[in-house]
Amino acid sequence: MKLAIDFVRAQFPALAGEWVFLDNAGGSQTLKQVADRIHQYLMTSDVQLGASYEISQLAGQRVKAGARVAAELVNAEDECEVILGSSTTMLMKLLSLSLVETFKPGDEVIVTNCDHEANIGPWRNLEKRGMIIKTWRVNPETLELHLEDLAALMTEKTRLVALTHASNILGTINPIKQIASFVHERGAMICVDGVAYAPHALPDVRQLDVDFYAFSFYKVYGPHYSVLYGKKAHLLRMPGVNHFFIAENDVPYKFQPGSSNYELSYGITGIGDYLTGLAEVHAGQAGGREVKGLRDAAALAYECFAEHEEGLSARLLDFLNSRSDVRIIGKKESGRSVRMPTVSFVIKNVKSSTIPPEVDKHKIGIRYGDFYARRLIEDLGLAPQDGVVRVSMVHYNTLEEMDRLIRVLETLQG
Ligand SMILES: Cc1ncc(COP(=O)(O)O)c(C=O)c1O
Known part of the structure; x- marks a missing residue:
């Protein structure tokens, strides 16, 4: 389904400027609706929640509405x-x-050795508490995580497997449903980092049957704010991190010391409105399909994102594949079922750090480095080259923007 790109871009005021944003895996632009909601919250309901007076009640409803959007976006069974x-x-x-x-x-x-450190470091630190930490490494040839390697690592003592839904360097999508069922059959839990997935595809914790799943709204067109889903049964039996008088059955509050951020919670309702608006615009194209609620709207909107993004990836990958001095770090194909539109590469004999400054001159924002997936960059032997150059698209980018970048990259030879 063809994405209504003019409608899309009009929702992001920053896109009206002269810059091309191709560092979206670092952070996406913010929706006007999100900024408006944050402003509205602060200007009209900035009071403490839980009191009987009217504005406090309104503030509570607004914060709750944000949590509801987060729950819908991951498809949690229960908002708690x-x-x-x-x-x-x-x-x-x-x-x-x-x-x-x-x-x-x-x-x-x-x-794994291919996650962002956010889903490695906290677990590795448990070594200090007597846990044994093992590493599931990507196959250096395929750059994929293979189940047989996981099988060799798992024992009856394995409690948790932590991995990413999509790599923020390789763009590769991991088959989480299959991995989750493999892990569960062996009696362990699975914790998935969905940060590089959620900007491009709609997570579904129920369909995936994961125990924990997190992503960040600042990469999904919203503010610097994040969500962690946990299966209710786990959250209830886990100790909280809040004050001693917060009840053990008070989820999610027992995991939100100091509470959530009120204005940002309300802000994320703007993401919900955007997805609903987009679905309405596209429903006609889908044969007048009826859109039932946010989850359904989001599914339709994300379907349009994926098709559009695949075209953007194809344009860039075709160019990179045509260059004998370029090595793509990740899948060479653009298919949306195998990769996200996050494309990393190195140019032979060229330090990756020298490339973005040349591109900057043309008002195109890209980036180089390890992107906090340092272990992967080191294991692939790419650290001496200053890591990879990463071009990361989202649905608001255009083919014209890709061509603008390609024209600059054409001038940079290995
Ligand atoms: C795949 C991935 N996971 C986790 C993170 C960390 O997210 P946050 O900045 O919200 O801690 C990032 C940030 O770049 C990321 O790309």
């Missing part, structure tokens, strides 16, 4: 399963600190 916090890094840390209290020394946790 979503914990809101400042960042995925912080939420993963908090999760590890709580979960470790339910583990015993000698228990095992498996992490």
Whole structure:
């Protein structure tokens, strides 16, 4: 289905400027609706929640509406399963600190070497508490995580497997449903980092059957704010991190010390409105399809994103594949079922750090480095080259923008 790109771009005021934003895996532009909601909250309902007076009641409803959007976006069964916090890094840390209290020394946790450190470091730190940490490495040839390698690492002591839904360097999508069922059959839990997935595809924690799942709204067109989903049964039995008088059955509050951020919670309702608006615009194209609620609207909107983004990836990958001096770090194909439109590459004999400054001159924002997936960059031997150059698109980018970038890259030879 063809994305209504003019409608899309009009919702992001920053896109009216002269810059081309191709560092979206670092952070996307913010929707006007989101900024408006944050402003509206602060200007009209900036009071403490839970009091009887009218404005406090309104503030409570607004904050709750944000949590509801977060719950819909991950497809949680119950709204109490979503914990809101400042960042995925912080939420993963908090999760590890709580979960470790339910583990015993000698228990095992498996992490990958291809995740952002947010879903590695907190788990590796549990070594200090007597846990054994093992690493599931990507196959250096395929750059994929293979189940047989996981099978070799798992024992009856494995309590948790932590991995990413999509790599923020490789763009590769991991088959989480299959991995989750493999992990569950062996009696362990799975914790998934959805940060590089959620800007492009709609997470579904029920369909995936994951135990924990997190992503950050600042990469999904919203503010610097994040959500961690946890299965209710786990959250209820895990110790909280809030004050002693916060009840053990008070989820998610027992995991939100100092509470959630009120204005940002309300802000994310703007993402819901955007997806609903987009679905309405596209419903006609889908044979007058009836859109039933936010989840359905989001599914339709994301379907349009994926098709459009695949075209953007194809344009860039065709160019990169045609260059003998370029090595793509990740899948060479653009198919949306195998990769996200996050494309990393190196140019032979060229330090990656020298490329973005040349591109900057043309008012195009891209980036180089390890993107906090340092272990992957080191294991692939790319650290001496200053990591990779990463071009990361989202649905508001255009083919014209890709061509503008390609014209600049054509001038940079290895
Ligand atoms: C895949 C991935 N996971 C986690 C993070 C960390 O997210 P946050 O900045 O919300 O802690 C990032 C940020 O770049 C990321 O790309």
